[in-house]
Amino acid sequence: MSTTSRQRLSPAAVCLLLGMVCISAAVTHLTAADLGDGLRSLWTVMPGNVESLTLHYSWWPRLGMALLAGGGLALAGVLMQQVLRNPLAAPTTLGVASGANLALMLASLMAPGLLVLGREWVALAGGGGAMALVMALAWQRGLAPVVVVLAGLVVNLYAGALGMALLLFHQEALKGLLIWGAGSLAQNGWGDVAFLSPRVMLGALAAWLLLRPLSVLELDDASARSLGVSLKYLRLGGLGLAVFITGCVVSVVGVVGFIGLAAPNIVRLAGARRLGARLAWSTLLGALMLATTDLLLQHFSGALPTLIPTGATTAALGAPLLLWLIPRLRLGGRQPTASRLEVKRHPRPTRLALGLAMLLSVAVILAVTLGQTADGWFASLEGDVLQWRVPRLIAAAASGVMLAIAGTLIQRITANPMASPEILGISGGSAIALIAAIYLLPAPGNLTLVGIGTLGALTTLAVLVILNHRSGFVPERLLLTGVAITAGVDAVRSIVLAGGDPRGQQIIAWLSGSTYYVDLPSAVIVGVLAVALGLAARPFIRWLDILPLGAATATALGVSVDRARLSLLLLVALLTASATLIVGPLSFVGLLAPHMARLAGFARARDHLLGAALIGALLMVLADWLGRQLLFPQEIPAGLMASLLGGAYFLWGLRRL
């Protein structure tokens, strides 16, 4: 598929081109004063010359840092891609960066002493842990490329949710980490360069030593083993090296997106085949990419009252790049298959559903009657208390139902239990629109926000449809489009939060998914919408039973696969957009409810939908109620609570995935 890229550009030409841009940008900066003085400032400070002082202690180290960090991340990217035989593996897609970020947040709140001892070890521990989790999630599926990336996305989302929770309650204390998390390359001396350069060199040396054994991984497992290579240790060594380099880079400059993904892929598309060539050219290209981006950014953002962090900017620029790359990549490995969807079937699904319905009513009664005031717990059924509780209950249940149905649909369309509406990026699209509204409008009312959020969701849907129409909505490609959109949302969020604007608090509150803003009329609308859209799924039940069997079988059975996928996707988008407006883009209910329903034994599409809807409602009602009580009077938003609860379940359920 990808061999169409004939040698129009060689890796050397790409690097030369970018290198020229980079050098001319640098020279432009230096000639602003005096080129000779500027160059001399690299190794000395001319006394009494402020220009030279800034150049020596800030500009030159920053350039060095950009080259080092870009090269290091690209190197780590090649290693990951080689070991996993997955062109989409990269420090950011595998969750290393977000794990490191979360670990640093926790450390600065609970054990700031650790940060003084060594930030890189904290970052390394977090990043390594996150990647181990991704590997564990994808292990059963033979580390198939798409599954690995999806697992990475789930881990990214989960680490993001935890980070959100911390931010919600400690915004003031974590404001510095927000800048770091967005990846700023600003330097205040040569200390960080001196720290990073030996580590990146060491990493490069180790990669060079591993070159021959790692090349063997291009063969399939059996042939590699016949050459006498211990694949397990080789993989572990390669990945460990990649994580080490990433951890060191990330601990110094923060989360820098997409260099590790883009540089190796561009080099490969430009025609580099052998591992040695790819390693060398990718490292060079990554260094040049980050340095050029950073130089241009310094040039254009100079006068702004806020910082535009380079790392988040590369991520924001990288999202469209990834959208462009996806159709050009060859995604080998085992594709997700339908077989895994078959779990033991419950003999009497109706009875199971009845039991769930009873559980749900118990939860509803609990949530309506029991609450706290300043003096403690009390039970009440009075109008003036109910006016606060009932709308939230309806909204929580309704959004749970909608996300669960959307999740069931998408898991059945793609025959992939890791799929979910959050992962399609529709939630993310409406999140970007809402962030823009909160920042750009003076004091937006809730109705305006709802309208703008819907618009964002619909725009994202349009992008999804346009990009995937030609390929006939192939499940894997669809999910990867979602990954790219979600990554873009993350970048926008980081840039906005890093500025330290007090309105960030409002954005965090909304992003973490709360039923807080729902009043009775909107709750009723949402409830009706949930029922109506739920019923709209009924006519599709035959398709939903057939689609997981694969496109060929479905066509043989007389289903027009394209049309079925498109109409189901539209329904998914509507469901997701409505639910996202209430509980934000972070909830895991769309992933979990269908999953739990399947494990409980709801096998046929009709039962699966019903079971998932009940479980979704139950999860959200419980999450909303628990979230309001646990830290009373502070409220943990329902979406966040659901993902915290759901994440725990998810880890437990890994072995059965």
Add this chain to the structure above:
Amino acid sequence: MSSPGLPAHPVRTRGVLVLLATFLLSAPLDAESDPPSIVTLDWTQAETLVALGIAPLGVAQIAAYHDWVGEPRLPESVVDLGLRSQPNLELLASLSPDHILISPMFANLSPRLARIAPVSNLALYMPQGDTWQQIHQLTREIGALVDRDGEAEALIETTENRLEELQDRLPDDPAPLLMVQFMDARHVRVFGDNGLYQAVLERLGLTNAWTGTTNPWGFSLVAIERLAGIEARLVVIEPYPAGVPAELRESGLWQHQASVRDESLITLPPVWSFGALPSARRFAEQLVAALGEATHVDD
């Protein structure tokens, strides 16, 4: 106190009575008239209320208020309403306040809050207009809402007098100041136009060396290289994030700052940078004291 039209729940009424009792006991205010009970989501409004001698019924995120605003302390009786961006509505309703104060940041909550009590949205730090005048305006508006017009005028007057007094104590011909707060070892918020610190400097007749643009909250987030070459005395507002002082000792750029080299750098304890009169007064007192001390050292 009880909400009209609905029979109050016994437990709840008792709770409110207990609260009221503690509130009255702990805040021996002049008993000329019962001020309307008031809650606020905004820390700046909370500090102004306390300075006017009113203990608010409830304030959002009290622990964080004490961490970041510090003074004046909120009385023990004040109920924590939960997050500023999402105050606990059930709890708020059970307190039955007479009035709810918010700032424009929380405007999207006002339809919901309006069902509990009348809501007033009081703005501060608007880009147009003079910050100092806006602070006066806010103090008067809050005073009017709680029937403390006299106290509001008195607060303005004593603060103004105090600032004049402080101005007289300033050394002759003080250097321009550059006020920063560290976010991490490489980034600072530098405070300028449209912010509290700048307003206080103007009031004291001091010069702010930062002339760059600022956001609507009066600060600009910059890497510390942007501070190089600005001829000014550095004022660092605490707290330093963990590990930052150690990193700064290693930082060539920071060690070359004029104020760091000649040890004229001033460190001030934290003052709420988005505050009103009480914060302004504290900031002025600490700043003038530090300037005074430092000059004595120079002699």
